[in-house]
Amino acid sequence: MTDVLVVNGPNLGRLGSREPEKYGSTTESELAGLVREWGAALALQATLRQSDSETDLVRWMHECVDAGTHVVLNPAAFTHYSYALRDACALVTREGLALIEVHLTNPHAREEFRHTSVISGVATGTIAGLGVEGYHLALRAVAARVG
Numbered sequence: 001m002t003d004v005l006v007v008n009g010p011n012l013g014r015l016g017s018r019e020p021e022k023y024g025s026t027t028e029s030e031l032a033g034l035v036r037e038w039g040a041a042l043a044l045q046a047t048l049r050q051s052d053s054e055t056d057l058v059r060w061m062h063e064c065v066d067a068g069t070h071v072v073l074n075p076a077a078f079t080h081y082s083y084a085l086r087d088a089c090a091l092v093t094r095e096g097l098a099l100i101e102v103h104l105t106n107p108h109a110r111e112e113f114r115h116t117s118v119i120s121g122v123a124t125g126t127i128a129g130l131g132v133e134g135y136h137l138a139l140r141a142v143a144a145r146v147g
């Protein structure tokens with residue numbers, strides 16, 4: 001089975017209760033179950049992790065490089081300003097691994113500061129505005145690349 005680490009950044013641990021009109025009603029633990037199920041159906045071993053800490057996210061990208069693990073990443077607010085996370089993501093894609101950037105909402109339809117992603121330029125691709133289905137589509141993209 002091909003490993004995929006699905007990473008959610010800051011404040012996404014509050015999924016389900018955080019502004020549900022924007023981010024939906026699926027909780028983090030429900031999303032973890034969906035990610036596992038969707039992954040298994042695609043012959044992927046997909047695991048969800050969440051952290052509010054940039055340090056954790058950078059370290060997890062390094063671990064993925066070392067282990068040859070593909071990444072699905074919702075960088076949350078770090079999307080817009082974390083050059084440290086961008087540089088860590090660049091290491092993943094330079095290694096030939098997939099890194100699919102996912103956003104539940106469409107940042108381009110929101111406040112101006114959300115229109116910039118410092119991650120997109122080093123990602124394999126970006127999926128935005130489709131809610132939790134975006135994670136499913138990202139896993140399908142990884143499966144298509146490894147298949």
Ligand code: DQA
Binds near residue numbers: 012077104107114
């Ligand atoms: C988000 C969009 C970001 O602008 C925001 O800071 C988030 C979530 C999304 O999934 O739509 O926390 O990445």
